[in-house]
Amino acid sequence: MELVTSWGRLGRWPHEVEPLTDRGSSAQLIQSKKPGLAYGLGRSYGDVCLNPGGWLWRTSALDRFISFNPQTGLLACEAGVLLRDIQRLFIPRGWMLPVTPGTQLVTVGGAIANDVHGKNHHVRGTFGEHVRRLTLVRTEGEILECGPNLRPDWFSATVGGLGLTGLILTAELQLLPTPGPWIDCEVIPYTGLVEFFELSEESGAAWEYTMSWFDCLYGKGGRGIFFRGNLRKNGFRADPQLHERSLPLTPPVSLVNRLTLRPFNTLYFNLQKKHSGPQVVHYQSFFYPLDNLLEWNRMYGPRGFYQYQSVVPPDTARDSLEAMLSEIARSGEGSFLAVLKGFGGQKPVGMLSFPRPGVTLALDFPNKGVRTLKLFERLDKIVAQAGGCIYPAKDARMPPEMFRAGYPGLQEFLPYRDPGISSALSRRLIGS
Numbered sequence: 001m002e003l004v005t006s007w008g009r010l011g012r013w014p015h016e017v018e019p020l021t022d023r024g025s026s027a028q029l030i031q032s033k034k035p036g037l038a039y040g041l042g043r044s045y046g047d048v049c050l051n052p053g054g055w056l057w058r059t060s061a062l063d064r065f066i067s068f069n070p071q072t073g074l075l076a077c078e079a080g081v082l083l084r085d086i087q088r089l090f091i092p093r094g095w096m097l098p099v100t101p102g103t104q105l106v107t108v109g110g111a112i113a114n115d116v117h118g119k120n121h122h123v124r125g126t127f128g129e130h131v132r133r134l135t136l137v138r139t140e141g142e143i144l145e146c147g148p149n150l151r152p153d154w155f156s157a158t159v160g161g162l163g164l165t166g167l168i169l170t171a172e173l174q175l176l177p178t179p180g181p182w183i184d185c186e187v188i189p190y191t192g193l194v195e196f197f198e199l200s201e202e203s204g205a206a207w208e209y210t211m212s213w214f215d216c217l218y219g220k221g222g223r224g225i226f227f228r229g230n231l232r233k234n235g236f237r238a239d240p241q242l243h244e245r246s247l248p249l250t251p252p253v254s255l256v257n258r259l260t261l262r263p264f265n266t267l268y269f270n271l272q273k274k275h276s277g278p279q280v281v282h283y284q285s286f287f288y289p290l291d292n293l294l295e296w297n298r299m300y301g302p303r304g305f306y307q308y309q310s311v312v313p314p315d316t317a318r319d320s321l322e323a324m325l326s327e328i329a330r331s332g333e334g335s336f337l338a339v340l341k342g343f344g345g346q347k348p349v350g351m352l353s354f355p356r357p358g359v360t361l362a363l364d365f366p367n368k369g370v371r372t373l374k375l376f377e378r379l380d381k382i383v384a385q386a387g388g389c390i391y392p393a394k395d396a397r398m399p400p401e402m403f404r405a406g407y408p409g410l411q412e413f414l415p416y417r418d419p420g421i422s423s424a425l426s427r428r429l430i431g432s
């Protein structure tokens, strides 16, 4: 048994871990080692990638590229390939991932299973929209090919299917042509949610990438930094020297606390404000600023942290975000990493995909036990009343009734579940 955790480090649980190393043997291995669950890089914050007491099929050695067509940008690869490796290899060749989350240390299988989104959801939808085909292995031994036009029901169950329909062995991804690794970016300080909505509205049509950091501890309705960017069309620049640093140890207490949070936020706001305006930024700094400090999750100390990420529909967004932010400010449980982003109106690809029209708010909170959980209960009420829902990739505690209400595709999804697969999240939210 190996102790395994996820990104939030809320605990370490014993698992039987089976590394999958090649396509040929994986189908047989998962038949004999069940109930199990695929584990990519464990970049999910909560329990969607955990199966305490059971098997984890570690996919990170399923990391081979299979084929690439330089005319069409169609890439076939194994599911353990990292998004980082796709970006590194293909951006210099003029192709990039059309959708990428805020870290590139994620596997293709993990990105499909959570149907992840990025800063350009309003333009390109989710990761799953760019998957043309995938191979799914079931624990009874069946191997299924599926895609948007081939067994579309299996495809829709598996994209965003939380790893519960089978093991994704390979995927074909449509890459996006890119002129290079640079982004023309604008950094805009703003005050209050009204300005956030104005900036989102104004930027939606002309900017491929938009997102905002929000200082929820600042009074007067809050303040934030709005980032927007487009792929830079021309102009060669030498690649920057990027340094990966790592937080070397876990401090005995969370470094994010009442004493540090306000100065942290003020410092960050003022630094960004100082450098506001147009700039040219390398894609790594623009898409993945957090990857500059590896294992930053340790700063929350031995008790770990939660992320609370919700989406609320457009018509109720302003009122419900205001209510959530003032609830958070009142609780004094502020968050350093608070991100606001408008989602586009695309129809979700997966039966259980999280992104849907509206605005998403993501906040990190140090784990202070009951106090933090009580705050989440109050936030849940606001989200539920607004008709919103919570992102399972970030979740470790939402109640099952909130999952059922927020994911009306659940009943349609259930027949596609693989009976040999189970996760801590599926047991908590679906009962098995």
Ligand SMILES: Cc1cc2nc3c(=O)[nH]c(=O)nc-3n(C[C@H](O)[C@H](O)[C@H](O)COP(=O)(O)OP(=O)(O)OC[C@H]3O[C@@H](n4cnc5c(N)ncnc54)[C@H](O)[C@@H]3O)c2cc1C
Residues within 6 Å of the ligand: 007, 037, 038, 039, 040, 041, 042, 043, 044, 045, 048, 049, 059, 079, 080, 100, 101, 102, 103, 105, 106, 107, 108, 109, 110, 111, 113, 114, 115, 116, 117, 118, 162, 163, 164, 166, 167, 168, 169, 290, 393, 394, 423
């Ligand atoms: C710093 C940071 C920033 C992030 N930003 C974003 C963001 O902007 N947008 C966003 O959407 N998410 C974001 N995330 C969340 C992250 O993108 C997802 O949790 C992602 O799914 C993690 O991928 P992973 O490879 O680590 O998979 P894991 O976390 O190991 O697993 C995730 C799920 O995928 C399943 N799975 C993994 N591999 C396979 C496979 N081969 N077959 C079947 N199922 C599989 C697992 O069973 C599990 O259910 C962020 C995470 C971090 C740490």
